[in-house]
Every structure is written in structure tokens, then in C-alpha cells.
Amino acid sequence: xxxxxxxxxxxxxxxxxxxxxxxxxxxxxxxxxxxxxxxxxxxxxxxxxxxxxxxxxxxxxxxxxxxxxxxxxxxxxxxxxxxxxxxxxxxxxxxxxxxxxxxxxxxxxxxxxxxxxxxxxxxxxxxxxxxxxxxxxxxxxxxxxxxxxxxxxxxxxxxxxxxxxxxxxxxxxxxxxxxxxxxxxxxxxxxxxxxxxxxxxxxx
Amino acid sequence: xxxxxxxxxxxxxxxxxxxxxxxxxxxxxxxxxxxxxxxxxxxxxxxxxxxxxxxxxxxxxxxxxxxxxxxxxxxxxxxxxxxxxxxxxxxxxxxxxxxxxxxxxxxxxxxxxxxxxxxxxxxxxxxxxxxxxxxxxxxxxxxxxxxxxxxxxxxxxxxxxxxxxxxxxxxxxxxxxxxxxxxxxxxxxxxxxxxxxxxxxxxxxxxxxxxxxxxxxxxxxxxxxxxxxxxxxxxxxxxxxxxxxxxxxx
Numbered sequence: 001x002x003x004x005x006x007x008x009x010x011x012x013x014x015x016x017x018x019x020x021x022x023x024x025x026x027x028x029x030x031x032x033x034x035x036x037x038x039x040x041x042x043x044x045x046x047x048x049x050x051x052x053x054x055x056x057x058x059x060x061x062x063x064x065x066x067x068x069x070x071x072x073x074x075x076x077x078x079x080x081x082x083x084x085x086x087x088x089x090x091x092x093x094x095x096x097x098x099x100x101x102x103x104x105x106x107x108x109x110x111x112x113x114x115x116x117x118x119x120x121x122x123x124x125x126x127x128x129x130x131x132x133x134x135x136x137x138x139x140x141x142x143x144x145x146x147x148x149x150x151x152x153x154x155x156x157x158x159x160x161x162x163x164x165x166x167x168x169x170x171x172x173x174x175x176x177x178x179x180x181x182x183x184x185x186x187x188x189x190x191x192x193x194x195x196x197x198x199x200x201x202x203x204x
Numbered sequence: 205x206x207x208x209x210x211x212x213x214x215x216x217x218x219x220x221x222x223x224x225x226x227x228x229x230x231x232x233x234x235x236x237x238x239x240x241x242x243x244x245x246x247x248x249x250x251x252x253x254x255x256x257x258x259x260x261x262x263x264x265x266x267x268x269x270x271x272x273x274x275x276x277x278x279x280x281x282x283x284x285x286x287x288x289x290x291x292x293x294x295x296x297x298x299x300x301x302x303x304x305x306x307x308x309x310x311x312x313x314x315x316x317x318x319x320x321x322x323x324x325x326x327x328x329x330x331x332x333x334x335x336x337x338x339x340x341x342x343x344x345x346x347x348x349x350x351x352x353x354x355x356x357x358x359x360x361x362x363x364x365x366x367x368x369x370x371x372x373x374x375x376x377x378x379x380x381x382x383x384x385x386x387x388x389x390x391x392x393x394x395x396x397x398x399x400x401x402x403x404x405x406x407x408x409x410x411x412x413x414x415x416x417x418x419x420x421x422x423x424x425x426x427x428x429x430x431x432x433x434x435x436x437x438x439x440x441x442x443x444x445x446x447x448x449x450x451x452x453x454x
Contacts, residue, residue, distance in 0.1 A: 034284065038277050045273050053264045055257030070264060071272045078276035082284040089247045096254030104222040143259035161223035162256045168218040169225075180214070187217025187249075194252035 026091035027084075034081035041078055049074055051092070052099040058163045059103040060110075069106055073099045100162070107165040146196035154189030157182050216242060220249040341418050344373045357381060357430065357447040361412060365428050365449045372422050376430075378406070378414040378447075384432060391433040392417060393441050395448065396426040400441055403428065426450065 026047055032040035052073045056066035076098050084094045147155055153175070160171045168186060172179040212235050218224050219232045236242050344350060347368035354364045361380030368374070376392055384390065390406035407415040419428060429445035431438075 036281060041277060042273055045269065049264045050261040051258040054260035054262040057262060058260050067268060074272050075276045075279055079279055080282050082282050089250055092258060093250045093254040096257045097250060100257055101222050140259040143255050161221035162253060166223060167225055168223045183214045183218050186221055186223060190217050190220060190249040190252050194248055197252055197255055
């Protein structure tokens with residue numbers, strides 16, 4: 001039996017980050033990962049693990065749990081890479097869909113009914129709190145600015161769902177707004193966000 | 205599900221934000237299959253929603269990188285979907301001892317998670333049709349009901365047990381173990397209502413990493429215990445276990 005560490009000197013020395021411009025590069029890398037390309041996967045890790053961890057932390061509010069979710073999602077990326085289809089959407093959107101869904105599933109299973117009520121109060125304002133370790137503050141500012149272009153209700157609906165992990169029905173309860181309205185605001189809020197951010201994913 | 209269910213279509217935004225129940229998610233996914241315009245809209249809105257996440261990027265601790273990457277690479281990959289859901293099996297490159305890779309990776313991941321002392325359901329990660337067990341150890345790790353649990357070793361290090369109740373087997377792993385003098389060794393025991401049964405001797409490398417050890421004949425009420433014994437061996441544990449894991453935790 002050999003030591004796993006000894007087999008993989010390349011990975012151990014792999015602190016070098018690949019090109020910092022993910023967009024199309026990420027799509028290509030994911031396609032390579034689907035074929036079992038291990039070095040492409042390392043590059044994907046370097047590009048996306050920070051996004052995944054950041055999103056998980058926002059949703060879970062627990063650094064240790066967020067790290068677990070990040071690791072699970074990175075594993076999912078490897079496993080499911082063959083399901084990524086660049087014709088359907090960007091690699092970033094694909095990765096973040098996996099990440100967000102996993103984080104939301106986790107937070108829902110973790111939350112007790114009582115906790116739910118408590119955290120709701122903070123979730124509304126939390127979208128613009130300052131995290132010390134945010135990697136890409138320019139991107140963050142841009143998204144914050146676009147969130148600011150939504151109506152207050154749109155913003156609350158989108159933020160409570162995305163960062164709070166609440167269902168539209170729960171958001172309706174929290175905000176005292178009919179569920180049908182919340183569904184509509186989530187949709188038109190996202191449309192406005194999309195329009196403000198510009199064409200999909202280009203700036204990444 | 206018909207593609208012109210107007211009520212369902214209003215879920216587009218909530219669906220993209222994962223703000224739907226599991227049932228609604230399933231219903232909407234079915235709806236999507238027959239609704240090209242929904243798929244297009246979802247594609248666009250997903251790009252916007254994902255920006256909400258990527259904008260919050262934080263740098264992961266560097267020590268997570270290596271174990272996470274290795275854990276993934278030791279895992280089987282899903283085959284591409286052919287003609288609407290029919291998939292073929294795909295296996296990782298031959299010639300590499302898969303079980304070893306998987307274990308090392310699992311151990312590495314748990315080593316990272318172990319600080320929090322959390323148990324993790326391994327089933328979702330390992331239970332996959334394309335993950336073909338290459339050995340009994342691998343079969344335990346990829347058992348549908350495999351559950352992973354870690355605990356600190358009182359004399360130093362972390363122990364990890366992946367157990368399958370259905371298979372009545374477990375895999376014991378550990379790292380960071382304190383080296384023992386030649387006259388002593390780490391011994392595993394199954395400890396249950398019927399007393400203690402020997403479950404194997406650990407082989408510990410200089411690095412403090414124990415070789416993954418298969419434990420068979422495990423019943424639901426057994427715990428896995430590790431003790432330090434004379435190197436000549438013991439029929440029963442002669443010292444207090446340095447770690448015990450299970451069964452309620454498994």
C-alpha cells in the first residue's frame with residue numbers, strides 16, 4: 001500500500017492559480033473535467049471554491065458548515081461535470097446552482113422552527129453587511145448596486161430567498177405579503193437584476 | 205405535467221432562487237421538460253441569481269484545497285446522459301488502487317471536518333451508480349447506507365469510521381496518531397453487549413496515518429474502540445480505549 005500523499009506531488013505543489021478570468025475558460029475546464037481531467041479540476045477548484053464557500057456562508061451563517069458544503073459541492077462538480085452543458089448556461093451559473101441548492105437544502109434541514117423566526121429578522125438587512133474576507137469587492141459592489149436598483153419588496157423577496165434560504169411561502173409569511181405577490185416579485189426582481197448586471201456572466 | 209399550467213409558470217423566479225418546496229421543485233422540473241421558453245428564461249435568470257453568490261466570494265482556507273480535490277478525484281463520475289436519461293457506466297482510470305485513493309481522500313476530508321466533530325452522511329457522496337466498488341473496503345465506503353463519523357483520539361489524532369449497517373462492516377481510518385514504542389500497538393475492538401471482540405491491529409505509518417482497516421461482523425449495537433496493547437497482542441482490551449465511536453453516532 002502506498003501513501004496517497006506520495007502519489008500526487010503535482011497537486012501538492014499546485015498553489016499556482018490559473019488565469020483569473022473564468023467565464024469561457026471555466027466552461028472549457030468543466031468540459032475537460034467531465035472527461036476525468038484532474039488538472040482541469042484543480043483549476044476549477046481554484047476558480048470556483050471561493051464563490052461556493054462565499055455563497056454557502058451567506059446562506060448558512062456558520063463557517064464550519066459552509067466549509068462542509070463547499071467540499072460537498074466541489075465533489076459534486078467533479079461527479080456531475082458531464083451534466084454541464086455550455087449551451088444551457090455558463091459554468092459559473094451551473095456551479096452556483098449546485099452550490100446554492102446544496103446550501104439551501106442544508107440550511108432547511110438544520111433550521112429548527114424556532115430558529116427560523118429569529119434569523120428572519122436579520123436576513124432582511126444582512127444582504128449588505130460587510131464580510132471581512134470578500135474576495136472580489138468590485139464584483140460585490142456591482143451586484144450590491146444592482147440589488148439597490150430593485151424595489152424594496154423585490155429586493156427583500158430576492159434576498160430572503162437567495163441569502164436566507166427561505167421558500168416563497170415563508171417569505172410571504174415573513175413579509176406579510178400574499179404568496180402570489182412574492183412569486184411575482186421574485187421573478188421580476190431577478191429580471192431587473194439581470195438587466196442591471198448586463199449580459200449573462202460576461203463580467204466574470 | 206402540461207407545459208401550459210399557468211399557475212406553475214409563475215414559479216420561475218422562486219425556482220431559480222431555490223425558494224420552492226421539494227415537491228414544487230420536482231413538479232417544476234417536470235414542467236421545464238416541455239417548456240422551451242421556461243428553460244430559456246430560467247437560463248437567463250440563473251446567471252443573474254448566481255451573481256448574488258459569486259459576489260460574496262471568500263477565500264477558502266488553503267488547507268482545504270488538497271483534501272477536497274483528492275476526495276473528488278477519488279470519486280466516480282456520472283456518465284454523460286445519452287438520449288434522455290439513459291446513462292452508461294463509466295469507470296475511473298484502471299491501474300490505480302481505487303479503494304486506497306478513496307480512503308485517503310475520505311480520511312483527508314474528514315481530517316478537515318473533524319475539528320468540528322461532526323458526523324457526515326457519506327451516502328450521498330459515495331452512493332452512485334458509476335462508483336464501482338473495487339474492493340470490500342470500497343464497497344463499505346460506497347454502501348447506500350454508509351455513514352461516516354469521526355472523533356478525536358485522546359492521545360492525539362483523529363479517528364474516522366465509515367460503517368454500513370446493512371453490510372455489517374465498517375472501515376476504520378485515523379491520522380495524527382501518536383507513535384508507539386515497538387512494544388506497543390494500536391488494537392481495534394468491537395465493543396457491544398456481548399463483550400469485546402478483537403477487530404484488528406492498526407498499521408500506523410511514521411506520519412501517524414493508519415492504514416484503512418476493514419472491520420467485519422459488526423452489529424448495530426457495537427461500538428468501535430481503539431486501545432493501546434502490548435505488541436504481542438491481547439485477547440481482551442487491557443487499557444482504556446483512546447477512542448470509541450458508535451453506535452448511536454453511526
